Amino acid sequence: MKSKINIPVTLKNITNHFSPKIIGEVNDVYIKIVKILGEKVPWHNHKYEDELFYILEGTLEIEIENTPPFQMNKGDLYIIKRGVNHKVSSQNECHLMLIENKTTLHTGEVSTEITKSIGKQNS
Secondary structure: OOOOOOHHHHHHOOOOOOOOEEEEEEOOEEEEEEEEEEOOOOOEOOOOOOEEEEEEEOEEEEEEOOOOOEEEEOOOEEEEOOOOOEEEEEEEEEEEEEEEEOOOOEEEEOOOOOOOOHHHHOO
């Protein structure tokens, strides 16, 4: 992987929603970017890993079990702790960066039409 990455240019090359793209790695962590549109992300959790969301463009709605949903906007960052059930959605296209351990499964242990293996996120 290259050291220098232009995120807006890389995002333009992402044509599918809910399909994270690994753009870098730091130690045991992947840096990913993804476009979200709609409500296809299922309720899930990451049993052993925290997950960081950073909004690059748009608005993301986060739902966390037993908590009122909230919106995140461009520039907002939020960390979901391991084991916490959550799901995300966006009424309009949202671009975000995810920072996750290399062992983090895209949709936790829940497999749906949007679930992508690490191999598919790396291509």
